[in-house]
Amino acid sequence: MRSSNPVFSRRGFSRDNGYAGFNTAPQAGGAAVGTQANPYAQPQAGNPYAQNPYAQNPYAQQDLQHGAPPQAPATTGRMTLDDVILRTGTTLGVLIVTAALAWALLPVDDANISRSYGIGIGAALIGMVLAFVQSFKRKASPALILTYAAFEGVFLGVISSIVDNRIASGAAMQAVLGTMAVFAAVLVAYKAGWIRVNRRFVGFVMAAALGFILLMAVNLLFAVFGGGDGLGFRSGPLGIVFGVIGILLGACFLALDFKQVEDGLAYGAPREEAWLAAFGLTLTLVWIYMEFLRIIAILNSSD
Template sequence: MKSTNPVFSRWGAARDAAPADAHTRHPVGATAGGRPADDYPTNPYAPAAGAGPDAGVRTTRTAITMDDVVVRTATTLGTVALTAVLSWLLLPVDEANIGRSYGLAVGAALIAFVLSMIQAFKRAPSPALILGYAAFEGVFLGVVSSATSTYIAPGVVVQAVLGTFAVSAGVLIAYRMRWIRIDRRFAGFVASAATGFLLLLAADLLFSAFGAGNGLGFHSGGLGILFGVLGILLGAAFLALDFKQVEDAVAYGAPREEAWLAAFGLTTTLVWIYLEVLQVLTILNSDN
């Protein structure tokens, strides 16, 4: 199934590099004909028709495994965690340095965004771009987390990390138990919800920038908690789509390098969930 995650939407761009017989591996719930009931009508990673006489050479490419996804995801998330810790330690948020630290954090966030967009529209995964994104994203998260813990809610970062693990574990269990039906209707609904959510975020930023103070009120009080919970649910939905895309890639025999795209997509989703959990917990702690 084609994911609505902008990262995973690039999956299949290198489908002509996969083994022509990759369709012999099938995901759970395949039909009697061998194809998943709700997914591609044909193997999306098989050589395209008329691929040329060299198509047979491509069949020697190694197919992706779940271990590949786990290793590369651990590497990417480890990079985020390492740079977050280093920025927390090396970029203090005391009164004398908070402006400089915030400036570096905003700069890192912009660089991370640019790198993520470049990778999202590339035909092939680039480990350098993905790890670069992870490193700069970690700098941003480290400064934001340090400032939040120092000035607003001490201890909230640990709670947010545990909350992110809890959400991720819950989605994984629900996905493995097939409590969530991942089909095109689900993907379309998530895409529509994400569009509306991002439009509201953009409107909030515009109102804040042009003198409306607290913007639309999405960062405090009951409305802020509600908006944060919706963000968490949206992130959980994207995580379920990510799991489905990984399962399909393994089942259909995607090229091994596609594991980097899996790591990229999972990392961006987990960062989203962490930030939304951090916002909700910060509001709850600041209101007490």
């Protein structure tokens, strides 16, 4: 889509206690993170995930009538790592399938490239709108997330086909391998403790990402009204530099995504949070893939 990631309004960033519950303590049995309240505690004042015990236990009112305390809410609805893996795999699977269909059904030869490119851009705009809608929603909408993935896949299929067939053969596979390498490297570094996601880290990443996106927006405005590539931030040597910066920012967002998943598991987040984790990971992986694809296209484009 575009070189931006609407993660700023994800649930984790909008909490009063910071990203993904920084300085909070997990439930009993989880790894200690801090000393403040657990944002997923059940129930808890001010906790957006706190559930009314009567909503989950239809016999709670009857228990009160007989003088017995209500039963504790069931814990089977909490998010697990399998939930995150399954929903992320489903979201990426939809994206890959629609990308493959777009690649196969939308030719990019001289006679059809304009039409295929137009369809791809239209799909990108729809995907962008859906991504922002989900980003500002307080709850995950699986249908919305999967629809976003479908339209995003169409765009990626068209763009990848154009770059692969007209600029650099094998570019799409190289970008996929690069994205997978970044994902694996960040995961290993995060699990090994080489990357520590704290408030300072989040503040730095958010400031850097905001500056990056503003520069890209200014470049786009100059390109629209002045023609060419605007200020040259997305082509030539500067394009490569900003592409590398974009990949590094994507790697930082992956660390934030891993922290969000880790905290959600420790704090007993509801199962629906797995869809938000899948959505965030998909956004970040698309960002990284597009930056790799852009760098490959620049390196292989003729002068």
